[in-house]
Amino acid sequence: xxxxxxxxxxxxxxxxxxxxxxxxxxxxxxxxxxxxxxxxxxxxxxxxxxxxxxxxxxxxxxxxxxxxxxxxxxxxxxxxxxxxxxxxxxxxxxxxxxxxxxxxxxxxxxxxxxxxxxxxxxxxxxxxxxxxxxxxxxxxxxxxxxxxxxxxxxxxxxxxxxxxxxxxxxxxxxxxxxxxxxxxxxxxxxxxxxxxxxxxxxxxxxxxxxxxxxxxxxxxxxxxxxxxxxxxxxxxxxxxxxxxxxxxxxxxxxxxxxxxxxxxxxxxxxxxxxxxxxxxxxxxxxxxxxxxxxxxxxxxxxxxxxxx
Amino acid sequence: xxxxxxxxxxxxxxxxxxxxxxxxxxxxxxxxxxxxxxxxxxxxxxxxxxxxxxxxxxxxxxxxxxxxxxxxxxxxxxxxxxxxxxxxxxxxxxxxxxxxxxxxxxxxxxxxxxxxxxxxxxxxxxxxxxxxxxxxxxxxxxxxxxxxxxxxxxxxxxxxxxxxxxxxxxxxxxxxxxxxxxxxxxxxxxxxxxxxxxxxxxxxxxxxxxxxxxxxxxxxxxxxxxxxxxxxxxxxxxxxxxxxxxxxxxxxxxxxxxxx
Numbered sequence: 001x002x003x004x005x006x007x008x009x010x011x012x013x014x015x016x017x018x019x020x021x022x023x024x025x026x027x028x029x030x031x032x033x034x035x036x037x038x039x040x041x042x043x044x045x046x047x048x049x050x051x052x053x054x055x056x057x058x059x060x061x062x063x064x065x066x067x068x069x070x071x072x073x074x075x076x077x078x079x080x081x082x083x084x085x086x087x088x089x090x091x092x093x094x095x096x097x098x099x100x101x102x103x104x105x106x107x108x109x110x111x112x113x114x115x116x117x118x119x120x121x122x123x124x125x126x127x128x129x130x131x132x133x134x135x136x137x138x139x140x141x142x143x144x145x146x147x148x149x150x151x152x153x154x155x156x157x158x159x160x161x162x163x164x165x166x167x168x169x170x171x172x173x174x175x176x177x178x179x180x181x182x183x184x185x186x187x188x189x190x191x192x193x194x195x196x197x198x199x200x201x202x203x204x205x206x207x208x209x210x211x212x213x214x215x216x217x218x219x220x221x222x223x224x225x226x227x228x229x230x231x232x233x234x235x236x237x238x239x240x241x242x243x244x245x246x247x248x249x250x251x252x253x254x255x256x257x258x259x260x261x262x263x264x265x266x267x268x269x270x271x272x273x274x275x276x277x278x279x280x281x282x283x284x285x286x287x288x289x290x291x292x293x294x295x296x297x298x299x300x301x302x303x304x305x306x307x308x
Numbered sequence: 309x310x311x312x313x314x315x316x317x318x319x320x321x322x323x324x325x326x327x328x329x330x331x332x333x334x335x336x337x338x339x340x341x342x343x344x345x346x347x348x349x350x351x352x353x354x355x356x357x358x359x360x361x362x363x364x365x366x367x368x369x370x371x372x373x374x375x376x377x378x379x380x381x382x383x384x385x386x387x388x389x390x391x392x393x394x395x396x397x398x399x400x401x402x403x404x405x406x407x408x409x410x411x412x413x414x415x416x417x418x419x420x421x422x423x424x425x426x427x428x429x430x431x432x433x434x435x436x437x438x439x440x441x442x443x444x445x446x447x448x449x450x451x452x453x454x455x456x457x458x459x460x461x462x463x464x465x466x467x468x469x470x471x472x473x474x475x476x477x478x479x480x481x482x483x484x485x486x487x488x489x490x491x492x493x494x495x496x497x498x499x500x501x502x503x504x505x506x507x508x509x510x511x512x513x514x515x516x517x518x519x520x521x522x523x524x525x526x527x528x529x530x531x532x533x534x535x536x537x538x539x540x541x542x543x544x545x546x547x548x549x550x551x552x553x554x555x556x557x558x559x560x561x562x563x564x565x566x567x568x
Contacts, residue, residue, distance in 0.1 A: 004352045004497070006532040007539055011353045011497040047498075059554045066558025067565070112401045228551045235539065235547025243535050243550050244350075250554055254561030291399045297470075298393045299463035300402075303386055303413075 007242035008052040014248055016046070021060060021252025028253070029068040029260025031216065031276045033197035034061035034223045036189075037118075037283060039249075048245070049303070055234035055241045056249070062227035063250035064257040065220045071261040072217030079168040079214055083221040085175050086200070089182025090226055096183075097190025104191075114192055115291050121188065121199065122284030129202050130277030136270035169210040169218070178208065186226065197223050198280055205273070212269040335375075336364035337510045337518040344522070346495050347529040354497040357524065361508055363487040370486045376419065376426045376511040377481045378437050379491040381524075383414025383473075384502030390464045406460040411443045413500045414473055418480025418491045427514035435509060435516060439465055439476050472496060493524075501526050 003014040020042060028035040036057050043053035072078045104113050162175040181203045189196030197219045204215035235241045264272060339361040346355055359379060366375075387409045394403035419426060423438040433441050443461055468474040473496075481491045493506060503523050510518040528536050538546045 002351060002353045002497070004348060004350050004532060006528060006535040009498065009500055011351075059550050062551065063554040063558040063561075066555060067562045070558070070562045071565075112399075228554065231551045231554065232544065232547035235550065236543045239539055239543060241539065241547060241550055243539070243546070243553070244532075246550050247553060247557075250557045254557050258561055258565045291401075293400075294395075295393055295400055297463075297467065299460070299467055300391050300393070301388050301464055301467045301471075302391070303388055 005242050005245050007240060008048050017248045018252040021249040022256040025064040025253035025256025026260035028064045029257030030264035036061055037198060051238060051240040052242050055238050056245045058227040058230040059246040060249035060253045062224055064253035065223040067254045068257045068261045069220035069224050072220060077213045078217035078221055079166050082166045082169050083218045085178045086182035086222050087225055089179035090186035093183035093186025094190045097187040101191050115287055117192055118287045119284055122280050125202050126277050126280035126284055129273055133270045133274035133277055169214050171208055171210060335366050335517045337508060337520045338362045338364055339508045339520045341522055344524055346524060346526045348532055349530055350532060352497060355495050357493040359491040359493050361489050366487050372483045372486045377489050378509045379418040379481060380507045381416040381493055382412040382505045384500050385410040386413040390460050408443060408464055415442055416494055417476045419478050420481040422478040426511055431514060439474050499526050501528055
């Protein structure tokens with residue numbers, strides 16, 4: 001069944017978009033990531049103009065993360081204090097990211113930078129997550145107790161001032177490294193047009209030693225707030241938010257996120273992390289393949305107006 | 309476009325006076341499109357309009373095949389950038405680029421036979437007949453000089469044709485009688501809103517006999533028009549509205565799933 005998108009100015013199959021929203025929403029709820037790094041390229045592949053895709057995806061992520069964040073919150077797996085400290089860093093990071101984005105666009109190598117950044121980040125984060133979770137699964141297999149929390153060990157940032165106790169995350173650390181993590185996630189998110197959740201969750205788990213489920217719940221909360229802000233900013237700055245596309249995507253997304261959150265709570269934490277690591281690596285490999293393989297069409301045509 | 313038309317007309321006068329003998333009869337062209345206003349609604353996936361044309365004051369005893377007709381539909385002019393990828397350090401990256409300013413965002417060329425058989429290159433270039441001659445920075449020099457074989461222009465046409473934005477149909481015009489023809493005018497679902505110029509050319513033996521211009525307006529209507537208008541005029545509240553929509557959708561799904 002076709003439906004006409006008033007801002008993208010083209011008809012799409014409503015069930016295809018609904019299904020896409022559902023599938024990405026499932027992944028989003030399961031892993032606590034926005035799913036933007038999967039959704040935006042898929043929409044562009046369907047023929048939606050990049051400017052419309054980038055601007056409309058955040059509202060889907062907001063809707064999907066709302067229902068996910070609510071589910072985690074009710075199970076006391078959302079650390080509001082941690083979320084607010086991360087958010088203050090993320091806002092600064094987003095603002096710097098938008099500025100850096102404009103700088104790169106003027107230099108004319110935005111596409112290449114985004115692709116390289118994707119490959120480096122996705123492969124590093126994906127490899128670290130996968131390797132760690134494989135070790136955890138192997139330990140569980142052998143029957144040795146997990147050694148995730150090491151009370152005696154102290155990283156450099158444990159000596160920093162402004163120490164805060166985050167009860168639900170069961171950590172007592174300085175606000176500075178947490179704001180820095182928020183800043184990096186916000187910066188990368190703004191430059192690459194993604195939510196930054198795929199960075200945030202591993203950073204909280206491995207650097208801050210936040211329990212996986214709390215990291216996922218808190219990341220969903222952060223995604224919710226930043227994506228709501230991003231929707232309004234895109235509407236004001238770019239005027240390319242397609243309400244119809246957003247509505248269909250988010251309708252699929254919220255239901256997908258509900259099932260995803262359930263699935264995420266049902267399977268073991270290290271298996272969840274292994275799955276996330278593999279998905280991140282798969283996307284990284286895909287981006288790298290596009291950059292290395294000779295393209296079928298050496299030329300590309302973009303409308304000038306839609307980017308100006 | 310008006311200036312290019314004037315150049316073409318002027319060149320035609322010169323050429324007509326010089327080399328080719330002017331056609332004996334003064335044929336006139338009368339055309340009519342089935343609708344001048346295409347409304348985009350929520351289930352719009354494109355529409356096919358029909359153009360009927362009659363050749364007035366044609367000499368007696370003409371047969372089908374005496375005249376050639378080319379119908380060109382040009383969507384709102386847009387500017388495009390064509391980028392060429394090259395291999396740098398093993399990676400395929402955008403290297404050089406070329407801008408195409410104010411070319412049709414949509415282009416359909418319908419004719420009763422292949423464009424190449426309709427007339428000499430000068431005629432095709434002067435009246436912008438066929439896909440190739442529409443995407444050409446037409447200057448006074450171009451009337452005299454052959455266009456250079458340009459990989460960017462060829463690539464632009466190839467990409468646009470693959471997208472479905474540019475089409476050529478050498479069987480798109482059908483003569484029903486020797487003086488009466490019909491052309492299918494496709495407006496695709498991806499059509500941009502705005503004015504579409506429909507140009508009908510009457511050609512015989514490689515010489516231009518008559519031209520007719522008409523326009524079709526493609527507009528959004530109903531809910532689609534409201535959304536597009538609000539996105540432009542009330543940007544902040546539109547964005548806020550979509551953000552609230554996201555929260556509401558999330559809330560509804562959460563409440564629906566609350567049974568456990």
